[in-house]
Amino acid sequence: MHLTSDEQIYMVNGQSLFGMGEIPEKDVPRLQLLDGGTGLNLEQLCGDLLIHAGRPGYGSAAYRRVIEYFYQPDMLETDEERALYDWLCEQLRARIPDMTAPGCYPPGMLLGATWDPETVYAVGKALGHEARAYGVHVLLGTPNVNLHRDPRNGRLFEGYSEDPYLITKLAPALVRGVQSEGVAANVKHFAANNQETNRVGINEYIPERALHELYLPGFEACVRSGCATVMAAYNQINGVPCTENQWLLTGLLRNEWGFDGLVMSDWGAIFRPAEAVSAGCDLNMPGPVSSEPLRKSLAAGLLDPERLAESAERAVTLARRYALPPTGHIDTEMTGRAAYNAAAEGIVMLENYPRDQQKTEYCCPLPKESKIALMGTLNGDLLFCGEGSACIRTNRNSRLCAELRKRFAAAQTGLYDGADVLIYVLNVSGQEGNDKKTIRIPQQEQEKLSKLGGYARRRDMRSVLLINASGPVTGWALNSFDAMFFVSLPGMQGAAAIADILCGKINPSGRLPLTFPYSEYDLPTCLNFPGDGLTAYYGEGIFVGYRYFVTWHHRDIDDDYAMYNFGYGLSYSTFEVKNLRVTGGDIAHGLDLAAEVENTGKAAGKTVVQVYLHDPVSALTKPVCTLCAFRKVFVEPGQTVTVQMHVDRRAFESWDPNLRAWTLEDGQYILNATVGDADAIDWRSRFDAVLRYDGESPYSWGEGTSIREIIENPDLKAALQSFMQVHGLPWEKVLWTYEYIPQERVGKTLRNAGCSAEALAEWLQTLRSMRHLKR
Numbered sequence: 001m002h003l004t005s006d007e008q009i010y011m012v013n014g015q016s017l018f019g020m021g022e023i024p025e026k027d028v029p030r031l032q033l034l035d036g037g038t039g040l041n042l043e044q045l046c047g048d049l050l051i052h053a054g055r056p057g058y059g060s061a062a063y064r065r066v067i068e069y070f071y072q073p074d075m076l077e078t079d080e081e082r083a084l085y086d087w088l089c090e091q092l093r094a095r096i097p098d099m100t101a102p103g104c105y106p107p108g109m110l111l112g113a114t115w116d117p118e119t120v121y122a123v124g125k126a127l128g129h130e131a132r133a134y135g136v137h138v139l140l141g142t143p144n145v146n147l148h149r150d151p152r153n154g155r156l157f158e159g160y161s162e163d164p165y166l167i168t169k170l171a172p173a174l175v176r177g178v179q180s181e182g183v184a185a186n187v188k189h190f191a192a193n194n195q196e197t198n199r200v201g202i203n204e205y206i207p208e209r210a211l212h213e214l215y216l217p218g219f220e221a222c223v224r225s226g227c228a229t230v231m232a233a234y235n236q237i238n239g240v241p242c243t244e245n246q247w248l249l250t251g252l253l254r255n256e257w258g259f260d261g262l263v264m265s266d267w268g269a270i271f272r273p274a275e276a277v278s279a280g281c282d283l284n285m286p287g288p289v290s291s292e293p294l295r296k297s298l299a300a301g302l303l304d305p306e307r308l309a310e311s312a313e314r315a316v317t318l319a320r321r322y323a324l325p326p327t328g329h330i331d332t333e334m335t336g337r338a339a340y341n342a343a344a345e346g347i348v349m350l351e352n353y354p355r356d357q358q359k360t361e362y363c364c365p366l367p368k369e370s371k372i373a374l375m376g377t378l379n380g381d382l383l384f385c386g387e388g389s390a391c392i393r394t395n396r397n398s399r400l401c402a403e404l405r406k407r408f409a410a411a412q413t414g415l416y417d418g419a420d421v422l423i424y425v426l427n428v429s430g431q432e433g434n435d436k437k438t439i440r441i442p443q444q445e446q447e448k449l450s451k452l453g454g455y456a457r458r459r460d461m462r463s464v465l466l467i468n469a470s471g472p473v474t475g476w477a478l479n480s481f482d483a484m485f486f487v488s489l490p491g492m493q494g495a496a497a498i499a500d501i502l503c504g505k506i507n508p509s510g511r512l513p514l515t516f517p518y519s520e521y522d523l524p525t526c527l528n529f530p531g532d533g534l535t536a537y538y539g540e541g542i543f544v545g546y547r548y549f550v551t552w553h554h555r556d557i558d559d560d561y562a563m564y565n566f567g568y569g570l571s572y573s574t575f576e577v578k579n580l581r582v583t584g585g586d587i588a589h590g591l592d593l594a595a596e597v598e599n600t601g602k603a604a605g606k607t608v609v610q611v612y613l614h615d616p617v618s619a620l621t622k623p624v625c626t627l628c629a630f631r632k633v634f635v636e637p638g639q640t641v642t643v644q645m646h647v648d649r650r651a652f653e654s655w656d657p658n659l660r661a662w663t664l665e666d667g668q669y670i671l672n673a674t675v676g677d678a679d680a681i682d683w684r685s686r687f688d689a690v691l692r693y694d695g696e697s698p699y700s701w702g703e704g705t706s707i708r709e710i711i712e713n714p715d716l717k718a719a720l721q722s723f724m725q726v727h728g729l730p731w732e733k734v735l736w737t738y739e740y741i742p743q744e745r746v747g748k749t750l751r752n753a754g755c756s757a758e759a760l761a762e763w764l765q766t767l768r769s770m771r772h773l774k775r
Contacts, residue, residue: 109158121174149538161566344501372408426469607675729755
């Protein structure tokens, strides 16, 4: 049904805090939006109910107390608070009669640590299921795929990894899970929203190659998996606001990737409404948004009516597809299982020291007869989620002390006589809106850790440190404990999963999705984050995370700045991977791989086979290795299993900023497999699979090959010298060119030296015949 221009403007403007417009007489229902990457945000939902109903109170002191004590109403003190609480409950019961609280799920960082798409899919399905129960139609931040550029980012925990390939294999699973329940997924923040400092309007100067190789692949993968909506970010990229970036929102997103869904702004990210619609941003949030700016632009001819109509049509299409009635029920068993499995699969064991010289017994798993003294920054309590839009209010969180009591002889908070195990929970939160000043543990906390570790050693107590943090931490006192786990922000079932890992019911199998440096001063972004005022320069280029740390370590074996590398994680068992081989395909169309994994230990468990790609000699500067395939696999003790993997063509390609295209260079490539981490492979001496690509590329040896490349390759240099001698051409011309303009093409150099067309053709044929020597 045709919409008038006023109706079109109405539909492209948000009409409440988290609600879109509705036109019932034209069969256009209202869509309820809500943040939900870690669960439904109750504060946002209740605020939107108030605003949509035209009632006062949102943001008031009474409102804040109602939200804080929503599941403890006896704590409410005033008539205003109780009246507001009663009204909100009435509205919510109309959607979900039994008032089951929304669940709190692990964030992207912990999902990234699972290295398991099936686990991520189950979480997405649980999130979609709960959204349907509450009548939420579009779940924002499902997923957040902003790369882990710097661990000081306040919202680091929401993203999946520092590695774009890992993101592309995990994040789309969340999209599919959410949308399997009839809820529209939303990938954010498009693009490169990698810091909170001055996030609204910060101008990020990002090299084109880094943008394509690191910061865009996660979005592309989610779009190609069918994600219904995309959220445009606050920041600028190379001088253009994301919400007004026609290349980003139309040229790349729609024309190249084929996205046909709705693009919305981040909340308050549109600065010029007409320019945003023209660029391809379909929805201005939050509401209510005045119609006047777009009306005036339309009347003045500053807004193309066709672009406005297209955006409105996308909003209508989304509403008609996803405005489903609330189911009113949450399957707490299914959703709880998804939350538990995510925590169990993602928690990473960082250290587990032996208790004897023979290494017959380790600190963990703890004996069932253990008597545990639980302590921590928050007296042993866990942080289940981060702050900001990812903060979840619920009454469904498991409690660590209670879960430990179920599995061990005794557990209580604080030190006590008879305790033989000390567990310390190090809590470090993260939040939207603010980056961290440092990732270093405060000195006072470190002194406490050191004293407690010494206390445990003197009494022959086992000691366990649980890093309950929104990202990597550093500090001299971290080695004060016998065992150490990175539990991240583990969600509502995190305590149960931790307890099961400590008692040995679950064998830890999480692997780090990002690198833990020894110091923030060792980060490749150290001097570039968070920028200078409203400008940030991505001077590290493509060398983010392990791409930097492993490359540096490879070049100088004595310099190691990574405490724990990407892909690292320990198990209660040991594993070996061997016989990596190509079973089908080719580099140009993708490779099929197989390898054997043996459990050489005494405990059944899962490990992650990681395959890394190395290009020994390349025209473009590259990291020493990049992840190109992985598979998580369960293996019984003494068992050997075969794993199948696939390597995409894109793994061998690089973005050439001069050609402004993906390129596949001819030459040699090496694949190595490990169950260790990104730095576990010696690329000088180990070659699991050596491959060649002999197809034509922009870098193939020919007329455009530089004099530098020829002179610095002994085979080519000898061939050129012999050719020039045969044809009586001056070798000194080549040497002069190499000294002063080494980038000059060999064809030009030979012509300048007096080479005939026939002789040049002969030389080019010689070059082509030698391509098999290219490494």
